[in-house]
Amino acid sequence: MKPASHVAEGWAREDLEALSAKGLRRVLEPLDSPQGAEVRVGEERLVNFSSNDYLGLAASPAVRAAAASALERYGVGTGASRLVVGDMVPHQRLEARLARFERAEAVRLFNSGYAANTGILPALVGPGDAVFSDALNHASLVDGCRLSRARVVVYPHADVAALTRALDQTPARRKLVVTDSVFSMDGDVAPLRELVAACEAHGAALMVDEAHATGVLGARGAGLCEALGVEARVDLRMGTLSKALGGLGAYVATSRAVADLLVSRARPFVYSTALPAALCAAAECAVDLVEHDPAPRERLWGHIHRFTDGLRALGLPAEPRSAIFPVILGEPSRALDAARCLREAGLLVKAIRPPTVPDGTSRLRFCLSAAHTTGHIDLALEALRRVGVSRGS
Numbered sequence: 423m424k425p426a427s428h429v430a431e432g433w434a435r436e437d438l439e440a441l442s443a444k445g446l447r448r449v450l451e452p453l454d455s456p457q458g459a460e461v462r463v464g465e466e467r468l469v470n471f472s473s474n475d476y477l478g479l480a481a482s483p484a485v486r487a488a489a490a491s492a493l494e495r496y497g498v499g500t501g502a503s504r505l506v507v508g509d510m511v512p513h514q515r516l517e518a519r520l521a522r523f524e525r526a527e528a529v530r531l532f533n534s535g536y537a538a539n540t541g542i543l544p545a546l547v548g549p550g551d552a553v554f555s556d557a558l559n560h561a562s563l564v565d566g567c568r569l570s571r572a573r574v575v576v577y578p579h580a581d582v583a584a585l586t587r588a589l590d591q592t593p594a595r596r597k598l599v600v601t602d603s604v605f606s607m608d609g610d611v612a613p614l615r616e617l618v619a620a621c622e623a624h625g626a627a628l629m630v631d632e633a634h635a636t637g638v639l640g641a642r643g644a645g646l647c648e649a650l651g652v653e654a655r656v657d658l659r660m661g662t663l664s665k666a667l668g669g670l671g672a673y674v675a676t677s678r679a680v681a682d683l684l685v686s687r688a689r690p691f692v693y694s695t696a697l698p699a700a701l702c703a704a705a706e707c708a709v710d711l712v713e714h715d716p717a718p719r720e721r722l723w724g725h726i727h728r729f730t731d732g733l734r735a736l737g738l739p740a741e742p743r744s745a746i747f748p749v750i751l752g753e754p755s756r757a758l759d760a761a762r763c764l765r766e767a768g769l770l771v772k773a774i775r776p777p778t779v780p781d782g783t784s785r786l787r788f789c790l791s792a793a794h795t796t797g798h799i800d801l802a803l804e805a806l807r808r809v810g811v812s813r814g815s
């Protein structure tokens with residue numbers, strides 16, 4: 423008798439062949455070092471331009487020490503969801519610390535940004551309601567919309583006029599607008615002031631995903647909402663602990679009532695084991711560093727401006743809006759070839775392909791970090807010049 427595992431194996435082989443034929447098969451490649459400006463992959467030492475560790479905190483000695491000390495005191499696992507017996511003092515401390523950082527009434531932690539987004543949306547809206555979602559929102563928001571079973575209206579990227587028309591024309595019990603603040607694959611920012619105004623005019627709630635803005639934007643590093651002074655006018659501000667904060671997990675800064683509702687309703691909160699205490703302690707330390715030491719953020723912004731100028735000098739479009747710079751090349755094979763050439767020059771820059779980005783917009787995506795030196799930034803620009811990457815060439 424044929425074991426059942428061979429049935430799925432047949433499906434997988436068929437699908438893998440189709441992906442390979444389109445240049446869309448993805449494979450893993452392990453680092454043998456911490457995150458940082460320079461990483462080890464097998465025998466190669468490469469300058470890393472693909473990490474979201476924007477402030478170099480993933481390997482920070484202070485953050486490691488905070489994690490190690492909590493690891494000693496609380497052990498590794500948390501044994502259960504927070505509602506059962508997994509809730510520990512470090513979770514509560516971190517939520518209180520993040521609420522101060524975000525100047526919010528309350529904060530609720532999640533195990534990842536993906537868990538937060540797929541948990542929050544279904545907790546707030548359902549059948550009879552409508553969610554208005556930017557066309558370039560992160561996949562976790564897309565999935566949160568789907569799981570909510572609310573009507574989903576996708577509006578053209580950053581198009582507030584189109585959103586306003588949709589808000590006018592869509593009958594629904596509750597209306598919720600959701601957007602990335604910094605768009606993860608393009609590095610541009612949402613027109614947040616206009617979105618806030620549109621929501622206020624229509625009695626709609628607004629949820630902003632600050633995954634790539636936390637630690638990077640705003641005078642204290644609290645994100646685009648802080649930078650634009652609209653914190654108090656956004657219902658839900660989601661941030662991750664996994665990018666600039668260097669760890670793992672996510673949170674939403676919101677009202678006490680919403681935070682309380684999420685404890686009962688957000689399925690990834692209710693039905694998943696609590697975050698390890700060591701990660702909570704690491705995040706608490708990282709938030710202290712982000713809020714009280716602006717130097718790494720200033721260094722990062724120095725790099726952002728230097729890279730912008732350098733890309734423009736190469737004839738590539740670039741704006742200093744965030745730490746993310748796409749170099750759009752078109753077909754997957756072009757992005758893969760460019761990534762291979764850069765790798766030969768000692769740079770790790772991953773090619774980003776559909777379905778992560780729309781068809782025809784495969785790209786190199788450079789992420790800058792405070793851990794880089796200006797030498798690293800110049801190395802990337804020089805390699806791009808030698809490789810001859812330019813739009814449409």
Ligand SMILES: *Cc1c(COP(=O)(O)O)cnc(C)c1O
Nearest residue numbers: 534535536560562606633662664
């Ligand atoms: C990375 C990312 C997430 C997911 O966060 P994780 O903590 O990695 O699960 C959510 N939203 C956006 C915009 C992201 O870029």
